[in-house]
Amino acid sequence: MTSGIRAGAIVIDVNDLEAETTFWSNLLGSKATCPNEDEAGEWIDIATLGDGGPVLSLQKVPEGKTHKNRLHFDFMVDDFAKTSRVAYDLGAKAVSELHDPSSPWQVFADPEGNEFCLITDEGAGS
Numbered sequence: 224m225t226s227g228i229r230a231g232a233i234v235i236d237v238n239d240l241e242a243e244t245t246f247w248s249n250l251l252g253s254k255a256t257c258p259n260e261d262e263a264g265e266w267i268d269i270a271t272l273g274d275g276g277p278v279l280s281l282q283k284v285p286e287g288k289t290h291k292n293r294l295h296f297d298f299m300v301d302d303f304a305k306t307s308r309v310a311y312d313l314g315a316k317a318v319s320e321l322h323d324p325s326s327p328w329q330v331f332a333d334p335e336g337n338e339f340c341l342i343t344d345e346g347a348g349s
């Protein structure tokens with residue numbers, strides 16, 4: 224890694240900041256914060272990803288999502304069935320079939336269509 228560079232945030236562009244904040248903060252079990260009063264209503268920090276990792280943030284943009292993500296999250300979960308039910312209850316949709324039922328993983332999309340995977344610790348990535 225180049226000296227002096229570190230990941231500060233990974234940002235998802237969204238249209239409905241309030242709805243997406245509700246989805247992601249509830250899915251990840253975190254409390255969203257606005258790091259800068261000047262950005263209220265335009266930017267929100269959802270959660271730090273891993274110990275000392277970058278922050279997952281949401282940024283309000285005017286344009287809608289039109290294509291498949293070129294980058295997505297693989298979230299490792301202890302209980303695939305429970306976590307996928309939570310994701311569905313929050314408005315996620317499955318966008319792939321369930322892979323490897325003995326060690327499941329699956330691709331989902333948040334309410335605005337941003338893809339992410341739920342993977343058991345033993346599961347293979349997408």
